[in-house]
Amino acid sequence: MNVAIIGCGLIGQKRAKLLGSCRVVLCVDVVAERAAKLAAEFGAAHSSDWKDAAGRSDIQILLVSATHNVLAEITLAAARAGKHVLVEKPGACRAHEIDPILAACKTTGALVRVGFNHRYHPALLKARDIVESGTLGPLMFVRGRYGHGGRVGYDKEWRARPELSGGGELIDQGVHLIDLARLFLGDFTSVQGFAHTYFWNMPVEDNGFLLLKTAGQQTAFLHASCSEWKNTFSFEIYGRTGKLEINGLGGSYGVERLTHYQMLPEMGPPETTSWEYPRGDRSWELELGEFLEDIRLARTPAAGLKDAQKALEVVEEVYRQSNILQEWSPESAHRRRAG
Numbered sequence: 001m002n003v004a005i006i007g008c009g010l011i012g013q014k015r016a017k018l019l020g021s022c023r024v025v026l027c028v029d030v031v032a033e034r035a036a037k038l039a040a041e042f043g044a045a046h047s048s049d050w051k052d053a054a055g056r057s058d059i060q061i062l063l064v065s066a067t068h069n070v071l072a073e074i075t076l077a078a079a080r081a082g083k084h085v086l087v088e089k090p091g092a093c094r095a096h097e098i099d100p101i102l103a104a105c106k107t108t109g110a111l112v113r114v115g116f117n118h119r120y121h122p123a124l125l126k127a128r129d130i131v132e133s134g135t136l137g138p139l140m141f142v143r144g145r146y147g148h149g150g151r152v153g154y155d156k157e158w159r160a161r162p163e164l165s166g167g168g169e170l171i172d173q174g175v176h177l178i179d180l181a182r183l184f185l186g187d188f189t190s191v192q193g194f195a196h197t198y199f200w201n202m203p204v205e206d207n208g209f210l211l212l213k214t215a216g217q218q219t220a221f222l223h224a225s226c227s228e229w230k231n232t233f234s235f236e237i238y239g240r241t242g243k244l245e246i247n248g249l250g251g252s253y254g255v256e257r258l259t260h261y262q263m264l265p266e267m268g269p270p271e272t273t274s275w276e277y278p279r280g281d282r283s284w285e286l287e288l289g290e291f292l293e294d295i296r297l298a299r300t301p302a303a304g305l306k307d308a309q310k311a312l313e314v315v316e317e318v319y320r321q322s323n324i325l326q327e328w329s330p331e332s333a334h335r336r337r338a339g
Contacts, residue, residue: 001295004028004053006074007065008038011088015063016042018285022061022292026053054078061295064088065115067164068171072097075112079104086291088115090175091308093166095316098309105305113291113301114308116179120283120290123246123258124180126275127237130260131184136239141219142184144177144235147228148252150200154226160202168204170195171315174224177235178311179303181212181220184237187310188212188220193318199227210318242270250281 003022005012008029016024016038024042029035032048039046047053050070053062054077062078064071064087072092078085079101091114092098105112118124130136147169158164159172182188190213195205206227212220231252237244243261248254256277261270287303294301319325 001060001292002058003061003063004056004059005038005063005065006050006053007088008034009065011065012063013038014284015065015086015288018288020289020292025059026056028053050074051077054081054083060084061086067158068093068166069164072101076101076104079108079110079112082108082110084110084291084295085112086115086288087112089179089308090114090166090171090312090315091305092312093171095309095312098305098312102305109298111291111294111298111301112305113287113294114303114305115287116176116303116307117283117287118176118180118249119183119303120286121249121256121281122277123256123275124235126258127244127246128183130244131237131239135242135260135262136237136244137241138239139185139218140238140240141221142181142235142237144181144220144222145225146173146177146233146235147223147225148173148231149229150206150226155200155202160200160204162204165204167315167319168195168197168202168208169206169224169226170208170210170318171312172224173226174208174210174222175308175311175315177222177224178210178212178220178314179307180235181222182307182310185218185220186214188314189215191314191317191321193314193321195318195322195324205322205324208315208318210314212314250277256281 001022002025004026005016006028008027024044027035027039027044027046028050035046062085064074071087075085075087193210195208197206200206208224210222233249233253235246241263245259248256250256259274261272263270
């Protein structure tokens, strides 16, 4: 199948190099030189207008890794044209933007997968197997932390501009935590949270705190931060008879590890088993491979539009509770630029 890469930054480049037997025929980026450079690696055409990809009949798949404000628009145009899309998280800036894409997919048969690649990290895959085996007993709650320390100038990048990003750390890394918590516990019927800017001089939050509950009172306590200083990923899953602890994602987040603590009948110190995954991050490759299988089998992607919409609903509710959505409206953004 022929593929168009929309957004030729680090993520777009990573995606392009994992396509295997698929053929990159078009690279698109608002920075023309970046599109041309990536296109040269594949002998592909290049453009600065994503509509060139949506309009080409010889392209079957779009890989979209643009700024958050255009993700839904590009995906909708592609779906209406019957093209399959792998769009990076969060998939849109607001939950309601997903609805017309769902309708278009129903009409044309287009498939859309949202880039929740953390589901495909080896520790998370192993954790799902253990949970599904019933070893932990009924799940009670999860606790997750995810964050980094930013970099000099971080508050001047596009992620710090709400008209481009839709929000701050909560909509950026936080949606991964929300998606993983929902993957293990199910839908959340109660959302409490707070988003605030503590350190960075920017109009979007640098920290988001969440307390989410399912109808059965299973709880997720989550914290996403870009004032972490040391890159951190920690995700713990608690059952009535055991616990799973995942730390690290490889690279600057440290070696990925999964530890299984299994309660003994007499309680006391648990039986402990650990796994390490030092060979690097294959989640992007596994995710893309599953998407190609989705297309081959005409099956709904496991991490799809409805998953993105559920995560965005949580983010929006926390923003509403924090009284900051109005500050980030398009009208407010226009006033800031005019000022």
